[in-house]
Amino acid sequence: MFGLTFEKLFLVAIIAGFVLGPQRLPGYAHRLGRAVRTLRHFVDSTRSTAEAEMGVPLRRSEWESLDLxxxxxxxxxxxxxxxxxxxxxxxxxxxxxxxxxxxxxxxxxxxxxxxxxxxxxxxxxxxxxxxxxxxxxxxxxxxxxxxxx
Incomplete structure (x- = not known):
């Protein structure tokens, strides 16, 4: 996704460690984790709402099979x-x-x-x-x- 590989993410983490410093890094990591959980919860709730309103389960494989x-x-x-x-x-x-x-x-x-x-x-x-x-x-x-x- 977005061309991000494990190596690139690791490099970003190392740079963030140097920029933020060892004292602020745990706080920002906690905020990042909370943001990811919130985003995941939002996506799941939106998907379940759409499935309930349309009456059709939304599966990724079905969307990928469509030829847009x-x-x-x-x-x-x-x-x-x-x-x-x-x-x-x-x-x-x-x-x-x-x-x-x-x-x-x-x-x-x-x-x-x-x-x-x-x-x-x-x-x-x-x-x-x-x-x-x-x-x-x-x-x-x-x-x-x-x-x-």
Whole structure:
């Protein structure tokens, strides 16, 4: 714990003996012992109170078995980005898909986003992020070219 080994604690005790002197050292050792007992009593009472309120015994082995790294925000974002990339790679949109052709017909000139999905959960999709062969992107680019001329 905290990188403290027996040798380091022994060295701290020797230094404390020199700094405090032989007359004050027993008093400070007694205070340290009392503080450790108080801390131990506090931890035990807190643990027993938590166990009583939750109704579940709190064992150290159970806490150590939990993988808290799964809740790391960086990991969550990285996993979401990997899923998004996998979805893009697996996107098999073809120009003959009737739903995509119907959505492509609704694309207006200068439109940057496409609203997809059901009305209860619409999604905004950036048209530039669509694959090159997607009819919605082709329709948006065509309407942009027509307006530019």
């Amino acid at each position: 790294k799964q809740y790391d925000p960086r990991r969550i974002v990285a996993d979401a980005l990997r899923e998004n990339d996998a979805l893009r790679e697996n996107d098999t949109a073809t120009p003959t898909d009737p739903e995509l052709v119907a959505e492509a017909a609704r694309v207006r000139p200068g439109q940057k986003y496409l609203i997809t999905g059901p009305s209860s959960h619409p999604r905004r999709v950036l048209i530039e992020s669509l694959p090159e062969n997607d009819p919605r992107r082709i329709a948006a680019e065509a309407s942009t070219r027509e307006n530019a001329c």
